[in-house]
Amino acid sequence: DDLRIGVIGVGIMGADHAERLARRTARARLVAVADPDEVRAKELATRWDGVRSGADALELIAADDVDAVVIASPGFVHEEQVLACLAAGKPVLCEKPLTMDSESSLRLVRAEREVGRRLVQVGFMRRFDPEYAQVRSVLAGGSLGRTLLLHNVHRNASVPSTDFRSEMIVRDSLVHEVDVARFLFGEEVVAIQVMSPAPTSHAAEGVVDPQVAIFTMAGGGLVTNEVFVNSQVRYEVRCEAVAERGSLVIGRPSTGLYSTSVAVGGGRWGGSVPADYRTRFATAYDIEVQAWVDSALGGEAVGASTWDGYAATAVSTAGMASLASGERVDVHLVSPDTLS
Ligand code: ISE
Numbered sequence: 001d002d003l004r005i006g007v008i009g010v011g012i013m014g015a016d017h018a019e020r021l022a023r024r025t026a027r028a029r030l031v032a033v034a035d036p037d038e039v040r041a042k043e044l045a046t047r048w049d050g051v052r053s054g055a056d057a058l059e060l061i062a063a064d065d066v067d068a069v070v071i072a073s074p075g076f077v078h079e080e081q082v083l084a085c086l087a088a089g090k091p092v093l094c095e096k097p098l099t100m101d102s103e104s105s106l107r108l109v110r111a112e113r114e115v116g117r118r119l120v121q122v123g124f125m126r127r128f129d130p131e132y133a134q135v136r137s138v139l140a141g142g143s144l145g146r147t148l149l150l151h152n153v154h155r156n157a158s159v160p161s162t163d164f165r166s167e168m169i170v171r172d173s174l175v176h177e178v179d180v181a182r183f184l185f186g187e188e189v190v191a192i193q194v195m196s197p198a199p200t201s202h203a204a205e206g207v208v209d210p211q212v213a214i215f216t217m218a219g220g221g222l223v224t225n226e227v228f229v230n231s232q233v234r235y236e237v238r239c240e241a242v243a244e245r246g247s248l249v250i251g252r253p254s255t256g257l258y259s260t261s262v263a264v265g266g267g268r269w270g271g272s273v274p275a276d277y278r279t280r281f282a283t284a285y286d287i288e289v290q291a292w293v294d295s296a297l298g299g300e301a302v303g304a305s306t307w308d309g310y311a312a313t314a315v316s317t318a319g320m321a322s323l324a325s326g327e328r329v330d331v332h333l334v335s336p337d338t339l340s
Contacts, residue, residue: 003293006032006066008057008081010044012160013095013123014072016278020289021070022048028293034060035073058084068296070289071095072123075171079104086111086119091296093289095123097175098309102317105310106334113339118301121292122309124179128291129284131250135241136184138248145244147185150223152177153238153251155231157276162204164229169211170194170319174227176237178315179304181215181223184241188311189223191216192319193328202230213319216328234273235280307336 007018010033022030030051035041038055045053054060057077061069061084068091071081075097082099085092086108099105112120126132139147154173164172181189192215196208203209210228217223238251274280288303295302311333318329 002027002029003297004029004031004065004067005070005293006034006060006063006068007070007072008034008060009071009073009095010035010037010041011072011074012278014070015044016285017070017072017093017289018044018051019047020286021293022051024286025289025293027297028289031065032060032063057081061085061088061090066090068092068293075100079108082108082120083111086115089115089119091119091121091292091301093121093123093292094309096179096309096312097171097316098122098306098313100171100313102310102314102332105306105313109306109310109339112306118305120306120309121288121295121301122304122306122312123288124176124183124304124308124312125281125284125288126176126180127183127284127303128288129281130287132180132183132239132284135239135248135250139184139241139243140186144246144248146219147241147243148221149242150181150184150221151240151242152180152223152225153236154225154227155233155236156229157232157234158202159229164204164207166196166206166208166211166323167320169207169209169227169229170213170323171316173229174211174213174225174319175312175316177213177223177225177227178215178312179308180239181217182308182311184239185217185219185221185223187218187221188333189215189315189331190218191328191330192315192322193326194319194322195326196323200228200230200232202232208323211323213322214328215315235276236273237277237280 021028041053045051071094079099195212213225215223240249318331322329
């Protein structure tokens with residue numbers, strides 16, 4: 001039987017996931033959407049037959065005809081909603097960030113351990129992006145030797161509202177680079193320093209944008225990051241990995257056919273720059289959500305775990321302190337053996 005799914009949150013990502021589940025994901029059936037903005041929830045639900053809407057997330061989680069849940073609400077309500085899914089024994093795909101601070105993320109790690117099996121996948125979709133997955137497999141394969149450095153660029157054209165403050169740039173945007181660094185190095189981030197260059201005139205009053213952050217990895221490797229959310233360009237996410245015997249670059253616009261003839265392809269080389277993350281990572285989201293549905297039907301969760309979500313949140317928590325002080329701040333993680 002198909003997996004009957006409820007989606008919580010009908011903002012940009014909730015609506016995108018709902019569409020994906022309703023039309024493009026095998027063995028998935030979207031049955032309900034919930035959002036405190038009932039009008040918007042209803043509007044979304046009417047796009048498909050047999051999908052109901054409501055205002056109450058906890059009611060959706062408890063419903064008998066909901067087998068599994070996608071959480072695409074804002075981060076500050078994730079803890080309560082993930083805990084409700086764990087209590088109900090329902091698989092959940094929770095968008096990043098897992099929660100707002102490391103203590104609350106750790107509570108979720110512990111709550112899931114008590115259930116005794118993985119029920120949570122955190123929505124770090126870049127792990128499912130074919131380019132990032134390829135870099136990971138090359139680096140892990142060892143042919144380039146030890147990984148030394150990563151250089152990341154993450155630019156959004158603009159942000160949805162002036163409520164998108166400096167802290168959100170760390171917690172909601174830079175957090176993707178945190179997960180990428182952990183994923184590609186296969187190590188924890190042990191320290192972070194966030195620097196505040198002169199802001200663009202397109203940033204809201206008082207918002208530090210762009211930001212430059214440096215991560216120190218457990219093995220001593222370094223990661224440089226530019227995050228720039230009001231860049232006025234289209235969507236640019238690039239990553240260069242530098243290893244002992246070579247470097248790898250991903251995130252160039254797709255090159256398509258390289259033609260030197262004006263008659264074929266206009267003698268140009270290049271592709272178009274995506275407008276936002278929904279286009280750039282469309283394939284990653286499709287693969288991520290399909291993997292989640294398959295794992296929910298067949299066994300334990302895959303992809304980023306509650307531990308990965310916790311480790312990323314712990315880096316954001318330290319990043320927030322560094323944003324305020326400009327100093328390098330150590331990241332504190334509990335030892336994994338204190339968990340069981
Ligand atoms: C947003 O929440 C995302 O997750 C996007 O991937 C990121 O590019 C954007 O900066 C965030 O606001």
